[in-house]
Amino acid sequence: MKDHLDLTTYKQLAEKLQPYTESEAALNSFIINHFEELSYYGIIDLAQKARVSKATIGRYLNKLGFTGYAAFKSALKKELITHTMVSPIEANKSKQTNQVSDIKSEAQRYIGNVSQLIEQFSKDLNMENLESLAKMIMDKERTIYVVGPASSYALAIHFSTLLKYSRSNVVLLPLDKGDLPKALLGVSDKDVLIAFSYYRFNPDVLNITKLFNLKNAHVTVVTNTHSNPYSIYSDVQYVLPSDVDSIFHSRTIGFLFVELLLFLVQRESNGDDNFEELEELFKFFGTFSSLEFK
Incomplete structure (x- = not known):
């Protein structure tokens, strides 16, 4: 099981599961198209949006190597943290070390x-x-x-x-x-x-x-x-x-x-x-x- 799950890694794991059932194909397509949103989905949300059953999601994630939906979401959230937008206070601190000498060029x-x-x-x-x-x-x-x-x-x-x-x-x-x-x-x-x-x-x-x-x-x-x-x-x-x-x-x-x-x-x-x-x-x-x- 992957601790951090990015889209590239997911696609590599999913590729090994082919051929898919019809439900798995629908779920895989939805996951790829909405990957960056998935950390905010509960399993019921995902089932409704992808139009598959919760049982299908559970079986599919088990095949991917996850013990359940909670483990899958945890891996997604860990990856999301590494790509979180920098807050204004953090950006301000990093900019303070860079002295702007040419206002026209910067503008x-x-x-x-x-x-x-x-x-x-x-x-x-x-x-x-x-x-x-x-x-x-x-x-x-x-x-x-x-x-x-x-x-x-x-x-x-x-x-x-x-x-x-x-x-x-x-x-x-x-x-x-x-x-x-x-x-x-x-x-x-x-x-x-x-x-x-x-x-x-x-x-x-x-x-x-x-x-x-x-x-x-x-x-x-x-x-x-x-x-x-x-x-x-x-x-x-x-x-x-x-x-x-x-x-x-x-x-x-x-x-x-x-x-x-x-x-x-x-x-x-x-x-x-x-x-x-x-x-x-x-x-x-x-x-x-x-x-x-x-």
Whole structure:
């Protein structure tokens, strides 16, 4: 049995088990496609997602050399620890030893790194999934719920604010446990949750994704790492590149994703939007004019 199990090692072990039964083939395919998420799955989650029985999982893992699912997850977690993102405090300590002598060169290097992220995002983006999400968002029989903890709140509020130009029934969820249950009253299987969560994972957001999953509502997660606990409950994930060799991971692609999605939503609206009504309300309240106060 392997103490640390990475994807390459798993594939080597699994290769020796061929030929697979139909259930084993399905399980193997799911494990390969979702390997970085597996440490967050319980055996019931894995069985449901891979559409196999718990008994099949047990037999398959025994063939791989693991005494059970707990041993398999332990090996996954040990491997995950070695690939955990560096926290800002650790990154800051390591940067303190490197004196920046040429600000212009460093700035150009950083901008170049962001440009590479944009290229990677463009190359990897599944446009069919994004178009499907845009159409779902413009279905006005649905309520669109948006959540984002900590630094991801900026993405959530930017998206939810501008989305209201295209449609009503947009709810920016609070993370105050006193207010959250009231904001979630009436969630149905028609509704959509879009959860933004970068780097560190929030237990309240995890519970929100779980609730929407239990309601059979659609869950889209926007994050920057495949290794995250939300995948168990999500229908679609967008894992956005963010590493720019800096203390903080870049949210640039997150905002690009938001604005691209808003562009596609507006394209789907065909003029059925809230621009005129909002403009009238802005005028009524003098929202963007100082003339009312003179």
